[in-house]
Amino acid sequence: MDTLGDVAVVRGEAELFARSAHLFAMAEEIACAANTLNTWASSRSRQLHDHDLAGRRIRKLYRPGALLEPAPAAHLRELDRLGAQVRITPDEINETIILDGRAVILAGDASSGVRTFSLIRRPEVVQNVTSLFNAAWRRATPVSVFDAEFGEIRALAPRILDALATGLKDETAARTLELSLRTYRRRVAELMTALGATSRFQAGARARELGLL
DSSP states (O other): OOOEETTTEEESSSHHHHHHHHHHHHHHHHEEEESSHHHHHHHHHHHSSSSSOOOOOOEEEEEEEGGSHHHHHHHHHHHHHTTTTTEOOSSOOOEEETTTTTTTEOOOOOTTTOOEEEOOOOOHHHHHHHHHHHHHHSSSEEEHHHHHHHHHHHHHHHHHHHHTTTTTOOHHHHHTTOOOOHHHHHHHHHHHHHHSSSHHHHHHHHHHHHHHH
């Protein structure tokens, strides 16, 4: 762990849990933003955000890719049913957790094999991160609304990804999926957005990371 005043950088979920579990236990308002459930929901870190919802205001913001797999999608719907506010945004987001507007946890990358997390209490940083979260939250769509519109994309995703992976031309892929060329290309674009990909190649890579291919 590296510590500098009101900023601490921890390595791995076990260290994050040790440093922040008491903050979650006391928090009355928790905001969470992530691309998928994997950032905050694996092993011990799952205990950090699947806590008792009673008496707390919980806001969770995810990218559309979180709805591509049945289990995570069902988990988000269940959280929504239990009283957490869950929204989906196609925009890029900073993966973060905000606790009572007094502390934030920022997720780093896992390129070294161990994900790092920054635990920050510096008021001006917390305020800035909270402002960014609130702006993204206002633009986002409630999961129940988004999920209803996303159903066809999720159903077609495996077949579209297979068509992209095998290098089928758009015209051939559209005929195989029994879609018009225009609809097929629109679904490809929507799937790329859901995966946070800027190219079809990157969409394939992201799909493999998620186990969709």
